[in-house]
Amino acid sequence: MERLIFDAAALVAIVFAGLMVAGRDPIKSVLALAVSFFALAVTYVLLLAPFIAALQIIVYAGAILVLFLFLIMLLNVGPERPDGVRRPVQTFLGSLSVVVFAGLLLGMLRASGARLPGQPEAVAADALPDPKALGRLLFSDYLLHFEAVSVLLLAALVGAFVLARRENAQ
Amino acid sequence: MTLVDGAIVVLRVVVPALILPALVIPLVWVERRVAAFIQDRPGPNRVGPFGLLQSPADIIKLFTKEDVVPAATDKFLFLLAPSLAVFAALSTFAVVPYGPTIRVAGKVIPMVGADVSVGLLYVFAITSLSVYAIVLAGWSSNDKFSLLGGIRSSAQIISYELAMTTAAAGVVLAAGSFRLTDIVAMQEGTFRLLPVVPRWNFFPQVIGFIVFFVSAFAETNRLPFDLPEAEAELVAGYHTEYSAMRFGSYFLAEYINVIVASAMTATLYFGGWSLPGFHPEGWLGGLLGLLIFAAKTAFFVLVFIWVRWTLPRFRYDQLMRLGWKTLLPLSLANLLWVALLAIWRTSR
Amino acid sequence: MPETFFPILVLLGVAAIMAATILFLNAVLGPKLRTRKKLETYESGVPLLDASRKRVSIQFFVIAMVFILFDVEIAFVYPWALVFKAAGWPLLLEMFVFLAILIVGYAYIWKKGAFDW
Numbered sequence: 229m230e231r232l233i234f235d236a237a238a239l240v241a242i243v244f245a246g247l248m249v250a251g252r253d254p255i256k257s258v259l260a261l262a263v264s265f266f267a268l269a270v271t272y273v274l275l276l277a278p279f280i281a282a283l284q285i286i287v288y289a290g291a292i293l294v295l296f297l298f299l300i301m302l303l304n305v306g307p308e309r310p311d312g313v314r315r316p317v318q319t320f321l322g323s324l325s326v327v328v329f330a331g332l333l334l335g336m337l338r339a340s341g342a343r344l345p346g347q348p349e350a351v352a353a354d355a356l357p358d359p360k361a362l363g364r365l366l367f368s369d370y371l372l373h374f375e376a377v378s379v380l381l382l383a384a385l386v387g388a389f390v391l392a393r394r395e396n397a398q
Numbered sequence: 399m400t401l402v403d404g405a406i407v408v409l410r411v412v413v414p415a416l417i418l419p420a421l422v423i424p425l426v427w428v429e430r431r432v433a434a435f436i437q438d439r440p441g442p443n444r445v446g447p448f449g450l451l452q453s454p455a456d457i458i459k460l461f462t463k464e465d466v467v468p469a470a471t472d473k474f475l476f477l478l479a480p481s482l483a484v485f486a487a488l489s490t491f492a493v494v495p496y497g498p499t500i501r502v503a504g505k506v507i508p509m510v511g512a513d514v515s516v517g518l519l520y521v522f523a524i525t526s527l528s529v530y531a532i533v534l535a536g537w538s539s540n541d542k543f544s545l546l547g548g549i550r551s552s553a554q555i556i557s558y559e560l561a562m563t564t565a566a567a568g569v570v571l572a573a574g575s576f577r578l579t580d581i582v583a584m585q586e587g588t589f590r591l592l593p594v595v596p597r598w599n600f601f602p603q604v605i606g607f608i609v610f611f612v613s614a615f616a617e618t619n620r621l622p623f624d625l626p627e628a629e630a631e632l633v634a635g636y637h638t639e640y641s642a643m644r645f646g647s648y649f650l651a652e653y654i655n656v657i658v659a660s661a662m663t664a665t666l667y668f669g670g671w672s673l674p675g676f677h678p679e680g681w682l683g684g685l686l687g688l689l690i691f692a693a694k695t696a697f698f699v700l701v702f703i704w705v706r707w708t709l710p711r712f713r714y715d716q717l718m719r720l721g722w723k724t725l726l727p728l729s730l731a732n733l734l735w736v737a738l739l740a741i742w743r744t745s746r
Numbered sequence: 747m748p749e750t751f752f753p754i755l756v757l758l759g760v761a762a763i764m765a766a767t768i769l770f771l772n773a774v775l776g777p778k779l780r781t782r783k784k785l786e787t788y789e790s791g792v793p794l795l796d797a798s799r800k801r802v803s804i805q806f807f808v809i810a811m812v813f814i815l816f817d818v819e820i821a822f823v824y825p826w827a828l829v830f831k832a833a834g835w836p837l838l839l840e841m842f843v844f845l846a847i848l849i850v851g852y853a854y855i856w857k858k859g860a861f862d863w
Contacts, residue, residue: 230748233755255475255537262530269523270755274748279576282519283821290526291817294556295810297533301549304801359516359576363825367833367840374822374840378847381815385851388811389860392804411753412760419764464776465769469785481765488761492754512753519824520754541787542800553806556813563820571827638788643772647765715863718809722861726816730845733823737841741834 234274241267253307254300258293265289279359403505411511414496415488422653423453429703436707463642468539471639475538480640480647483531487654490524493517494661495579496691497671500684509671509684510579517578518570521662522563525617529555531651532619532636539639547635554616554623554717561725562613568606568729568736569599569666582670596674600667602739606732607667609725611698614659616721618652620702622709623717660698661691668694808860819848 244264251257265288272281366374427442427450434441442449467476494517497509514520529552536548573581581599589595600607616623632638637648664670671691678687712720826841855861 255472255534259475259478259530259534273751276748278514278516278751279519279825282516282523285523286519286526287814287817287821290523290529290559291556291810291814294529294533294552295807295814297530297537298549298552298806298810301533301537301545302802302804302807359825360829363829366822366825367829367837371840375844375847377818377822378844381818382847382851385812385815385848386854388815389808389855389858392808392811393858407753408756411757415757415760415764461772462775462777463772464779465772466780466785468787469782470787477769481762481769484765484768485758485761488764489754489758492757511757512750514750514754539787543788545800545802549802549806553809557809560813560816560820564823567820567823567827570824571830574828574831576824576828633788642776643768646772647768650768718861718863723856733827737830737838740831741838744831744834 230274234271237267237270237274240264241271252309254305255297258296258300261296262289262293265293279362406505406507410507410509411492414491414511418488418491418654418657419650421657422650423457424450425653425657425699426453426456428700429706432700432703433707436704457646460643460646465642465644468541468639470540472538472540475534476639477644479531479534479538480637480644480651482534483528483651484647484654486524486528486531487651487658490521490655490658491661493520493578494658494665495582495670496661497684497687498678500678500681502681502684507684508579509688513577513579516576518566518576518581518666522559522566526559528617528651528655531648535636535640535648539636541639543633543638544636547632547638550632550714551619551636554721555619557718557721558613558616558623558725561609561721561729562617564726564729565606565609565613565732566666568603568732571733571736571740572599572603578665578670582665582672585669586672586674588674596669598667598669603667603732603736605728605735607663609729609732610666611663613721613725614663615702615705616717618655618659618702620652620656621706622712624711656699656702657695660702661695663698664691664694670694805863808855812855812860815848819845 241264244260244267248257248260248264251260265284269281269284272278272284430452431441431449442452445451445455467473492511493514495508495510495513499506499508501507532551532555533548536544536546536551539545569581570576573584575581585597585599587597589597589601595601615621637645640648671687673690676686676690678684822844823841826837830837
């Protein structure tokens with residue numbers, strides 16, 4: 229049952245990520261990406277990481293995609309129109325390279341003896357990602373990284389503001 | 399798991415989802431009667447006794463009205479947006495405990511839809527999706543009033559979401575858990591220093607409560623924060639082009655959100671279904687717990703209505719100023735205060 | 747543990763069906779008398795004057811950007827709040843440093859008028 233839900237969610241995530249790339253209307257691409265994020269959150273829950281699943285939706289679907297929506301409205305980007313030119317050579321070469329690349333990847337994975345998707349490693353019950361353990365780890369072993377993030381956020385905050393404000397300053 | 403157990407698990411989460419929209423029918427009537435009382439006029443009193451059948455009549459009307467889809471709209475998104483609003487509103491309640499854990503006929507039944515470890519975060523995750531319903535309505539309508547209403551509203555919602563989540567972090571700190579049943583459990587009983595006062599988060603975290611509750615008004619787009627609608631300047635904001643039940647969907651979602659926001663306030667700051675000295679036993683205890691929870695929720699719903707008909711609407715610059723310059727610093731101050739309080743408690 | 751999420755999955759399905767049923771019932775019950783005038787975009791009763799999708803203020807972009815950064819901040823505050831009770835002073839200091847750095851930026855954009863419209 230869990231495996232079935234996981235596979236379904238993974239499939240949805242992949243299909244909608246593809247739709248996001250292939251879509252011509254930017255708003256619908258954003259929506260497809262949101263669905264993909266949702267499906268990813270479902271897989272996170274099944275991978276016993278509900279905290280990451282919640283953050284995935286709050287931060288990615290709830291914040292970053294909203295910024296994308298704002299940008300699309302801000303710039304008033306309409307749907308892209310096909311230019312009517314057929315490109316048979318490019319289409320053929322593109323499809324060929326996808327097949328070749330996928331084959332190479334699969335061959336490499338087989339040859340290296342790495343685990344393939346669908347062969348999960350057994351995990352001990354106490355090694356599961358519990359939000360409390362995450363918190364303890366973050367504020368002890370990874371303290372420096374955590375504090376460095378705040379500098380990164382500071383730079384982004386000031387940077388975004390200055391970029392948006394440049395024309396007003398002139 | 400037997401079939402009966404499975405049925406109980408499903409009913410625990412589905413029954414509230416069916417009751418919530420049904421509650422909206424009397425709630426609209428209450429809102430209109432209270433509004434009338436505040437404005438010293440009779441209010442709806444013709445359809446049925448005390449006008450009680452006014453809301454059912456309105457619903458029948460909405461269902462039998464023409465669902466107009468203007469020619470310039472994006473048909474798919476125009477259909478999706480109101481459904482998304484109802485979907486998000488109905489989904490939020492799943493993790494809120496509406497009563498104690500009871501034992502009936504040898505079965506242990508916790509009165510909560512899904513007692514998940516990240517309950518509070520689930521609520522915030524789903525509420526952050528309601529932004530989509532509004533932005534998409536504004537964009538797909540292809541109408542300048544809708545677009546302005548939609549974009550204003552989403553900026554408002556995300557601004558107040560920050561203050562709201564930061565304020566709720568204080569509750570997480572005090573409880574040491576995201577699980578809403580844990581948050582209710584830690585508020586049972588009374589304070590050790592003041593044995594007459596219930597151990598509700600409201601008392602130590604009154605600033606956090608104020609920030610949370612004010613933000614809840616903004617999140618549900620209720621007056622004094624109904625800028626996205628602002629009928630005096632934007633016709634009807636993001637749902638200008640909507641008619642019949644597509645308009646009704648936004649209406650339904652707003653009222654469900656009011657109920658859920660009230661229930662969340664009662665759960666986070668007022669002990670949920672618990673009362674000091676109340677120890678639920680059997681199905682009667684479960685019923686009493688449910689009634690206590692309903693009473694607390696109803697109180698905040700009434701405050702929502704009362705505020706709506708008492709305060710005038712903010713200007714947009716005032717709204718942004720309040721969110722970013724007042725509530726956000728206040729919520730951070732609350733967090734510092736709660737942390738200091740926790741240190742003081744453990745050091746004793 | 748994922749099975750505690752199973753009711754939520756059921757509810758999401760029920761909620762989606764209910765949201766769709768409402769609109770479906772309306773489509774069945776409501777009349778369909780379409781006229782060209784009725785399908786025009788609303789413009790307070792006068793003919794449509796100009797395009798409805800205009801560019802909106804850059805201020806909204808600034809707000810959304812600042813929101814993302816603070817949302818990431820909250821993503822760190824929540825696990826911190828979760829484990830705080832067991833740790834006490836050192837943890838308070840750690841979060842204080844984190845927030846202090848961020849608040850410098852907050853104060854800067856406040857002073858520069860990011861929150862004034």
